[in-house]
Amino acid sequence: MPPTIPPWPGKRSGWPTAPHVARMAATTTSGAVLLRRELTVNDAQKVTLGIIAAYVVAIAILWNVPYIKWVLWPFKMLVIAFHEFGHALACVATGGRVKSISLDPREGGVTHMQGGRNAVTLPAGYLGSSLVGALLTFAGFNINASKIASIVVGVCFLLTLWWGRRDWLTVATVLAAVGLLVGCWFIAHAEALRFVVLFIGVMSSLYSVWDICDDLILRKVNSSDASVFAQRYGGSSQCWGVIWSVISLCFMAAGIVAGIAAFPQSAAQQREDSQHFIPTKF
Template sequence: MGAWHSIEDWIERGKDAGAFLFILIFWQGKFPYWYSTKRRTWLTIPLPLLVPFKLLTVLYHELGHAVIGMLTIWYKELRYGVPKGGERGRIEFIMIDRYEGGLTKFGGDTEPIYSLTLPAGYVGSCLIGCWFLLTGFDAKWSKFGAITLFLLTSFAIFVCFFVKAKSGIINNWHYMLSYIYRWTMCNSEKADRSMRRHQYRKDRRNEKARYKHNNEDGPTEIDLHASQDLIIGCSLLVGTLLCLAWVWDDSMWLRFIMLFMGLLSALYAVWDIVLDGIKYAKVARSDVTYMAEEHNRRVKNHNKLNPERRQKRQRSIRFYAFIWLLTKTDMIILVFVLAYFVFTKNKVEQAVESREFLPAKLHYGPSDLEYDAKYAAGRFQDGMSKLVDTDAS
């Protein structure tokens, strides 16, 4: 079957094991090169190869929060109106930090419906990853997945512009210059001067801020805004890989790009649950934590308002984490099962079929041979039919 041929091809060329191994090795952005028996740990060098892909995955996660949150805010304002003398609900900022974490902060006097907004990030990132994974089992369908990735990234860039995304290069230009002066030109005087300019401009920008994170000395929403040039840079890198894979060998290599993107997105969603909801459940403040708190708050209110009814039970953070983990794992397994039964063409048939939709410039060799053979056989059959008809007449 087609999906089985894709899986066979994936395994034969080492893509399956290679993709898992590549993601596993470079997940933390470090490459292990030696094991220290004295420290009993691996010595590593920084090599953040997966960072652009993981940042986009985090962006899609936060985009789920932002979209569902704003929809629920608009619903509440349309139904109940804006509180008298209050401000309309809005997205204060969307943050994607260097540690591949994210945060979507809402402002105004109309809050989103958190019971829908909080799980939207997990649901969105997992569905996106599963869709990419599914489309990666067929050459023609991988084009649909690539177009979806392009549209989704464009929409994410638009949303970040909508919430006043910043330019990391412009806002940190003097900060970067200070490092260049200090470590490249060994000029500490110019380095200190650039750092003072950076701090001065930062303070001037933050005078207009309406929100400070955690405390009065914490970063403002201007500091926390997603860096637009970073998002565009990651998008351009992924887009370049997609374009190269699209035009080569009837887009057969595009399957592997989409499989890799889907696998990374799905695994990232699962790993996020494992870390925040299970391993560090007692100390982490994550979506699972807030979901558990929101549910337990609703349970408390229900039990308080209905003492005569059966009292509902509050659940721990790990309980919700395990539910989400099982849900995501089942979705990934379902994708593999669905792909096995849906895609029934082999590699050559996939290459020929992919020419029906935005064909690639360079064709897959075996598919050309099969096409030429079928064309020659058809011409030979037509010629023999005409010869027989002529002899009969």
């Protein structure tokens, strides 16, 4: 006796009709096309990816070459401010209190905290700055997104300024950064702002990687966040540094992929949209 073929589930028994099959195929095809479209890199995004690659190379060179590495000093201080803000935010989020934030001209910083969970606050500096970098890199794919990101960054800077108001370098760094962002709003309907936000995002994403290499491989600093974390929770500082670096790179990669998927507009479309969203022009 031949096997019985079960009926096709649906409104009626039996196999699907030709129109039903056509609708199913159309739905599946449209979903596949949508997925391909979201991950397709257009001309504007190719330019952005090229700029990101150029930023990575330029930062890598300027980070290590004597004398000319001071070109990056203002941006290093800015990223260090992100780093310290990550410590401070994690401290507050885990029930602690931030006493002060200070930045060191020799490219250092310290956040004085009381309470909070060290297991969260210690890695929050590197991971927090890399997460901010990934979000800024994501926003750097679009002019309007860069405008929104600059507002959020400005608010975070004001919080950092409140905690670091007694340190002149912190105040000067924060005010200079806010001034740079505000000034870029007035250049070609904030088109310049996108490239500044993108640079700060790339710099912040890679800061943890290069700084960990400096502290734990080249100089072997015993007072780094990773070494303190290893002393309290086990493992080696190099191991935790590598883990945090890998997480930072994953954040950056996720920001790039998300930017490609979320912002398919051409350069002309971005400029037109920017003229209608908090319009400014110098």
